[in-house]
Amino acid sequence: MPIGYIITILIIGVCTFTALIRVTRFGILAFYLTMVINEIPHLAALLLVFSTVLALSEGDLHGLLGSVLLIVAGLEFVGLLELTRRATRARSVVASTAADHGxxxxxxxxxxxxxxxxxxxxxxxxxxxxxxxxxxxxxxxxxxxxxxxxxxxxxxxxxxxxxxxxxxxxxxxxxxxxxxxxxxxxxxxxxxxxxxxxxxxxxxxxxxxxxxxxxxxxxxxxxxxxxxxxxxxxxxxxxxxxxxxxxxxxxxxxxxxxxxxxxxxxxxxxxxxxxxxxxxxxxxxxxxxxxxxxxxxxxxxxxxxxxxxxxxxxxxxxxxxxxxxxxxxxxxxxxxxxxxxxxxxxxxxxxxxxxxxxxxxxxxxxx
Structure with a gap:
């Protein structure tokens, strides 16, 4: 069982999912879970891809468990792409505010x-x-x-x-x-x-x-x-x-x-x-x-x-x-x-x- 890979996608998954939603309860915990991944989601995505390639090369993702882990990793990657999109949207939002003031x-x-x-x-x-x-x-x-x-x-x-x-x-x-x-x-x-x-x-x-x-x-x-x-x-x-x-x-x-x-x-x-x-x-x-x-x-x-x-x-x-x-x-x-x-x-x-x-x-x- 690829314990290291499971831990990796578990941590990335919890942080990514929490960052994607707007948390109204347990706010301080949500902050600590998401502050870093919310600002550098592209690096988390790179880590996810690297970990997945490594697990595949070592033959750790075979069978039903491996398929499930790959699906989970794929969903997390899509979530990280969404976090990246939100982060890069900041420039257009700031530019729009500035334009409103000429x-x-x-x-x-x-x-x-x-x-x-x-x-x-x-x-x-x-x-x-x-x-x-x-x-x-x-x-x-x-x-x-x-x-x-x-x-x-x-x-x-x-x-x-x-x-x-x-x-x-x-x-x-x-x-x-x-x-x-x-x-x-x-x-x-x-x-x-x-x-x-x-x-x-x-x-x-x-x-x-x-x-x-x-x-x-x-x-x-x-x-x-x-x-x-x-x-x-x-x-x-x-x-x-x-x-x-x-x-x-x-x-x-x-x-x-x-x-x-x-x-x-x-x-x-x-x-x-x-x-x-x-x-x-x-x-x-x-x-x-x-x-x-x-x-x-x-x-x-x-x-x-x-x-x-x-x-x-x-x-x-x-x-x-x-x-x-x-x-x-x-x-x-x-x-x-x-x-x-x-x-x-x-x-x-x-x-x-x-x-x-x-x-x-x-x-x-x-x-």
Missing amino acids: VQISNDAAQSWIRPLVVPVPLRPGAVKRIGRLPYGDHPRQRLDVYRHRNGDLFGPILVYFHGGGYSSGSNRNEGRVLLHRLAVQGWTCISATYRLRPDAGFTDHLDDARTVLRWARDNSEIHGGDVTRIVMAGSSAGAHMTAMTALAPPSSAEAVPRIAAAVCLYPWIGRYFGRGEDESQPSTPLALDPSTAPPIFIAHGDHDSWVPVEEARALYDHIRTGSPNTTWYVELPGAQHAFDALFSWRNAAIVDGIVAFLEPSAMPMN
Whole structure:
């Protein structure tokens, strides 16, 4: 009995089937089963073909059991082709959103198609240097990385990015790296920060850390570069929650917190903070904040996100666009799961191209 082959197609099959459907229960388990295969289904298909050829060459697929396993493998291959189709559709969806705002996205074949096909890992480009683990506070979690072009003469805006993790986990070197690298190559100063986590820290602590990082970016611009009049805040999941809360907060004085020029929210969670109800004294959901002073905002979410339902992103988009005088982009990615920005996938490459187009001065003037 080909035990190794059976284990291989069992794992691929469970992950593929779970990725194909929209899971509404056991969402966290579904996320861990599908996050990788959903972004690189072509590599899973290659593994499936290789394993099948190997099993055939060793004579392991004879008889009724072998026929059944071949049929199962064939069905899995078709499922992986469907996942690949959904992943590659992201570019047309992003391009359509950009076109609705009169903007075209980049379509560099090497970066948009070939790189995700061959090397879907977010390796840092040689032109970009990372200055790591800089403290912005006394707590061990109050650390940040700065990404800059090695050519110090390049001068561009500043991006401040916050990772996800439900405010209880996460690292600033997991998600968002493709975006950080891309903007740094273009001359931006990019900052990726960690922050204090629950249960040791609470909601006001998270927001205080975000504001401190924004002030740090402004106060250290002479050292690390960047145009302090064009600071963009971005985040994934909980980091997007923090970003939305900051973007929709009432303006403060420049001495207190720099006003962000734009915001990027990737698969945002928008609920009330853990343990809070409708009677909370300080709002902890962006839906409770007035969007009339919000800067331009880019929102992206997957319609197969099993951790944070896509309805949350739709609600955030509707809330902002009905009250904000500035442009709001919303991209809903077919088949995308949570954390789609962790790998250099076709889907992530398309989203990054969309964000870059959104941040172009011609598309979104930043004051």
